[in-house]
Amino acid sequence: MALFMIFFATLFTHNIALTYFLGMCPFISVSKNLKTAWGMGVAVVFVMTVTAAINWPIYYKVLVPLKAEFLYYVLFIITIAALVQFVEMVTERYLPALQVTLGVFLPLITVNCAILGVSLFMILRNYSYAQSVVFAFGSGVGWTLAIIAMSGIRTKLMFADIPKGLVGPGITMIIAGIMALAFMGFAGMVGV
Amino acid sequence: MMEVLIPILVMCSIASGLAVLLAVADKYIASYGECKLIINKDTEITVEGGDTLLSYLIDNEIYMPSACGGKGTCGYCKLKVLEGGGTVLPTETPFLTKHDIAQAVRLACQVKVKKDVELGIPDDLLAAQQFKTVIEIIEDLTHDIKRIVFKLIDPEKIEFKAGQYVQFCIPETTEYRAYSVASQPSIADRIELMIRHIPGGLCSGYVHECLEEGDEIFLTGAYGDFYLREESTKDIICVAGGCGMAPIRSIVKHLHEKGSTRKITYFFGARQKRDLFCTEELRAIEKEFPNFKYIPALSEPISEDDWDGEVGLITATMQKHMKHDENQEAYLCGPPPMLEAAVKVLTAKGVSKSDIYYDEF
Structure with a gap:
C-alpha cells in the first residue's frame, strides 16, 4: 500500500486515539492545556517512531528466523522501556533544552498501550519496514492531532457551565466520544 | 529440545543486551562527576551528580518536607535554586505561583543536580531533624481517630512551635505523611499525633492496622508556617x-x-x-x-x-x-x-x- 495512504489513514480514518481508543490515560490527563498537550504529543511521535523502527528488525530478523515469534509481546515491552530510558539519559545530558519540553514526558509514556499497540499492529498488518515507520510516525501525529484538538476544546470549556459531576475527566470522555463520531465521517475513504 | 532453548536464549540475550546498554549509559552518560551544593552561601556539600536535589538533601540530613516520595505530586519540597537548576519543568508549574517563579522557587524532587547548585533554604527547614522514636501509647480517641505517643530516642528532644507539623516515615518505604503535633512544645521528649483512618490511605491504614506499641518509627520535623504567633496580643x-x-x-x-x-x-x-x-x-x-x-x-x-x-x-x-x-x-x-x-x-x-x-x- 502506498506510504501516503498509510499516513493519511493513521491521521484520520484509523486514528489511534479516536478509532482504537488507545493511549487514553495521557489523552485525558495531559490535555488540560495546549502547551503540555503539545509536549506530550511530540514525545509520543518520537517514541512511537523510534520503537517501531527498532521492534520491526527484532521481529523479522531475530524472532521469525528463530521461530520464536510468540515472544514479541514481551520483547516489545522490554525494548520500549529500555529505549525510552536510554533516550531520556541522552537528552538529559546533551540536549537540556529538549529535556525541558519533551524529556519529562518520556517516562510517562514508556508503558503506554498506544506505543505497544503501534508495534503490534505493524506486525498484524504485515507492513514492510518503510510502511511500519510511516505508520508509527503517522499514528503519533494522529494522536497529537487528537490531543491538541481536545486541549483546544478544553480551554474553551473553562468558560462553560458544566454539570458538577462531569467536570474534568467525565466531560473529557464525552468529548472524546463526540470527536470519535466526527472522525467516523472519514471512514471508508481508505481501507487498511 | 531446541524449540524450548532457542526462545529462552533469544529472550535472555536481548534483555541482557539492553541491560548492559543501560548500565553503560548510566555510568558514562548519566554521571556528572562531583557537584557542589552551596546552601545559603555558607554550607557546602559535595555530591556525585545525576540524582535529584531532594535525594541529596535527605542523604545529607537536611530533611525537606515531602509527602509524595519525590514524585512531584505534593509540592511540599519547595526551595530556592539560585543558580545551576536549569529552567522550570512542566512537572513543577502546577505547584508554583508567578511569585514563586520570580523568586527562583523550585521543587527539590524535580531538579536534577548536573553542576554546582546554589540553594536558599529557610533556616527553620535546615533546623528540621530526623528523630528515631518508639511508640509508647496507641489509643482510640473516636471510632476512626487514634492518638499516638512517640517517645524520642535519638535525638532525645525536639524544639517546635505550637501548631507545627512533623512527617511520619512509613516503614520500609520512602513515603512520608505530614501530621500536626498535638502535644505542647514544653513536652520536648515526646510527640503526640492524632491520626484519622482514611479508607485506602497508605499511612493512616498502616497506623490503624499494623502499628503497635514498642515499634520503632522515624519522624522528621518540625515544619510549617502554621504556628501560634506569640508576639501578638490579639x-x-x-x-x-x-x-x-x-x-x-x-x-x-x-x-x-x-x-x-x-x-x-x-x-x-x-x-x-x-x-x-x-x-x-x-x-x-x-x-x-x-x-x-x-x-x-x-x-x-x-x-x-x-x-x-x-x-x-x-x-x-x-x-x-x-x-x-x-x-x-x-x-x-x-x-x-x-x-x-x-x-x-x-x-x-x-x-x-x-x-x-x-x-x-
Whole structure:
C-alpha cells in the first residue's frame, strides 16, 4: 500500500486515539492545556517512531528466523522501556533544552498501550519496514492531532457551565466520544 | 529440545543486551562527576551528580518536607535554586505561583543536580531533624481517630512551635505523611499525633492496622508556617474539625501553660457525639483557665447523642458567638470547604485576612 495512504489513514480514518481508543490515560490527563498537550504529543511521535523502527528488525530478523515469534509481546515491552530510558539519559545530558519540553514526558509514556499497540499492529498488518515507520510516525501525529484538538476544546470549556459531576475527566470522555463520531465521517475513504 | 532453548536464549540475550546498554549509559552518560551544593552561601556539600536535589538533601540530613516520595505530586519540597537548576519543568508549574517563579522557587524532587547548585533554604527547614522514636501509647480517641505517643530516642528532644507539623516515615518505604503535633512544645521528649483512618490511605491504614506499641518509627520535623504567633496580643479564635483538633490542642495547652492573658475561643465542628474527643481535657482547661472557652457544635446529632449543645454547621455557631472585633486573630485547621466557609465568617466579623492562619488537609 502506498506510504501516503498509510499516513493519511493513521491521521484520520484509523486514528489511534479516536478509532482504537488507545493511549487514553495521557489523552485525558495531559490535555488540560495546549502547551503540555503539545509536549506530550511530540514525545509520543518520537517514541512511537523510534520503537517501531527498532521492534520491526527484532521481529523479522531475530524472532521469525528463530521461530520464536510468540515472544514479541514481551520483547516489545522490554525494548520500549529500555529505549525510552536510554533516550531520556541522552537528552538529559546533551540536549537540556529538549529535556525541558519533551524529556519529562518520556517516562510517562514508556508503558503506554498506544506505543505497544503501534508495534503490534505493524506486525498484524504485515507492513514492510518503510510502511511500519510511516505508520508509527503517522499514528503519533494522529494522536497529537487528537490531543491538541481536545486541549483546544478544553480551554474553551473553562468558560462553560458544566454539570458538577462531569467536570474534568467525565466531560473529557464525552468529548472524546463526540470527536470519535466526527472522525467516523472519514471512514471508508481508505481501507487498511 | 531446541524449540524450548532457542526462545529462552533469544529472550535472555536481548534483555541482557539492553541491560548492559543501560548500565553503560548510566555510568558514562548519566554521571556528572562531583557537584557542589552551596546552601545559603555558607554550607557546602559535595555530591556525585545525576540524582535529584531532594535525594541529596535527605542523604545529607537536611530533611525537606515531602509527602509524595519525590514524585512531584505534593509540592511540599519547595526551595530556592539560585543558580545551576536549569529552567522550570512542566512537572513543577502546577505547584508554583508567578511569585514563586520570580523568586527562583523550585521543587527539590524535580531538579536534577548536573553542576554546582546554589540553594536558599529557610533556616527553620535546615533546623528540621530526623528523630528515631518508639511508640509508647496507641489509643482510640473516636471510632476512626487514634492518638499516638512517640517517645524520642535519638535525638532525645525536639524544639517546635505550637501548631507545627512533623512527617511520619512509613516503614520500609520512602513515603512520608505530614501530621500536626498535638502535644505542647514544653513536652520536648515526646510527640503526640492524632491520626484519622482514611479508607485506602497508605499511612493512616498502616497506623490503624499494623502499628503497635514498642515499634520503632522515624519522624522528621518540625515544619510549617502554621504556628501560634506569640508576639501578638490579639484575642484568638480557633476553628477546627476532625483531626484539626491536633494543632489547636497544642496551641491551647501552650497558652494555658503560659497563663496567657489573651482571650481564646475554640470552635470545634463534628458530625455526631461519637466524633467528639478531648472534650473532658478541654473542659478541665476551661475551668482552670478563664480566658479559654470551648464551643463544640454537632452538625447531624442523632437521638442517642442526647446533645444539648450547639447544633448546625460550625460557621453558624461562630456567627452566633463571635463579636465584631478587629482585634482578633484566627487559627483554622480542618477540611478545605470548612476553612473556606470559616474565613468568610471571620472576615465578616472584622478579622483581617492577614490575621487568619490556616492549615488545610
